Amino acid sequence: MAGNSGGPWGSGGSGQGGGGNRGGGGGRGPGDEPPQIPEIDELMRRGQEQLRVLMGGRGGRGGGPKFTRTGVALAVLAAGVAWAWASFYTVKPEEQSVELFLGRYLDTGNPGLNFAPWPLVSAEVIPVTREQTEDMGVGRAGVDAGLMLTGDENIVDVDFQVVWNINDPAKFLFNLRDPRQTIRAVSESAMREIIAQSELAPILNRDRGLIASRLTDLIQQTLDSYDSGMNVVRVNFDKADPPKEVIDSFREVQAAEQERDRLEKQADAYANRVVAGARGEAAQILEEAEGYRARVVNEAEGEASRFSAVLDEYAKAPEVTRKRLYLETMEEVLGKVDMIMLDKDLTGPGGVVPYLPLNELRRTDTGGRN
Secondary structure (H helix, E strand, C coil): CHHHHCCCCCCCCCCCCCCHHHHCCCCCCCCCCCCCCHHHHHHHHHHHHHHHHHCCCCCCCCCCCCCCHHHHHHHHHHHHHHHHHHHEEEECCCEEEEEEECCEEEEEECCEEEECCCCCEEEEEEECCCCEEEEECECCCECCCCEEECCCCCEEEEEEEEEEEECCHHHHHHCCCCHHHHHHHHHHHHHHHHHHCCCHHHHHCCCHHHHHHHHHHHHHHHHHHCCCCEEEEEEEEEEEECCCCCHHHHHHHHHHHHHHHHHHHHHHHHHHHHHHHHHHHHHHHHHHHHHHHHHHHHHHHHHHHHHHHHHHHHHHCHHHHHHHHHHHHHHHHHCCCCCCCCCHHHCCCCCCCCCCCHHHHHHHHHHHHC
16 A cells, blocks of 8 residues: 555655656655555444444434434433342342442341442342351361360360351451351361360260260350351261271270170179178078067066966965966876876776777867867
8 A cells, every 4th residue: 555655665656656756856746645544444434323323313424423312311211220230139038138338338138129229339148048067077178187185185086067057147248257267267176175175985975965065055156256147057976986097996995895894784783683682581580580589588578477476376375386286287298198097996807998999089089179
């Protein structure tokens, strides 16, 4: 193009344009034109034409930009719709919004349609009822993250899960720089504190529920002291085992302790059974001795009373009493002897018949009465 226009770096034609540089003057001749770029001019012209058509003007050459009232109204309406679209927002039932006026807290939006006039007021919607989890322990956060020292100087490998949600969106947004990292640090610190105050055996066996409850309270207290706006829903105490390097030896020790406890219980049961039997037998012997003592004392007192009575009678009539005692004694002694004594005057002819079975008759008579 420059060559064709005969510019200062062009060839200047073949002498038809007035001589050019070779004319001896060295300047632009009276017939020279400034360089033109027809492509750029054409593009600018077409753009102005299209803008004119969009603004409601008429197309074609020679017409300037014309703005009609209808075009302006449509433009204002479109701008209003865009502004309303940017200002109104919806909050779901499980969410809450935080409205900011030039970056500062203004209000908290409730579920439903909310209005935040853009661009002065902006809103950030946060789910408040959705439960979020933080997994703590070995295999999730690091190799040794779950190893903790107990109060009796043992090491235990603890895995647990903290379930939380948001109860105050404004505090959650403004008071903590990194909420998830904060709750992880607080949870690990609280668990280490509780484990350090407990012994190994209760942690492994019976105190898991108690530890989980205490851990929930301790984490919540710490987060409340930070004014974090976070709520701990629950703590799932998944695992508490010795480190994997010593777990086999630990289980052997546990088995030995259980066997020891079993044998101790058997020994205690046997001891209780034997001691109870011995105590029962001793009580029975004591009862029998007490009965024997009471019987002997009563008999002695009876004999003494009877002797006193006989003595009184003897003092009143010694001869009669002596004879009565003699007869009673002889009756008692001879009454038990299987012998019949007869007067000699009754023996011999005309006396007692020697074939009379007095002994048999007596036995029969005694048996019949019984």
